[in-house]
Amino acid sequence: MPVILETERLRLRTFTIADASFVLQLLNTPNWLKYIGDRGIKTIEQTQSYLANGPIMSYTTYGFGLYLVELKATGIPIGMCGLLKRNYLEHMDIGYALLPAYEGNGYACEIAAATMNYAFTKLHLMHLAAITDTGNERSVKLLEKLGFQLQELIVIENKDLNLFIRDAQT
16 A cells, blocks of 8 residues: 655545455535535445545546545544546546544645646645635645635535635745
8 A cells, every 4th residue: 555645643544445345434424414415425336436536546547636634643544635637627636534433633734735746746736735625624624725716616416516726925
């Protein structure tokens, strides 16, 4: 399981099919369902397919994707963070989500900042996008703290979303 980056408290590593039970739990948390959306993933088999055809395929296709976030000290998985190529966005999109038990500890900001730095310094991206549900105030505040600027309101799958952009030079 290749490690992508480490921070003081966290490690970002590639997903494997063996992470399916954790991902199944994460994708069905209340905040995921409310702010990101129900992906219809309710079984281990569906989760394995999601991993194989989503993050794992993205590593091969694009050289990046969503990664597992784990506590560095213990290896306990707490969320996901990474970059997505979305056909409706001009720039790569940074995404993140944590299990409820780990929210409010600064982990999302820590791993999103490190992932953003990775995108700009290692992948040499000039811009990053971020989309968030208009009602997700915590995510909006995190993006603003990281220097993202609100660009516009977009509608994807009948859902109002904020589109944020951050330049590498910001």
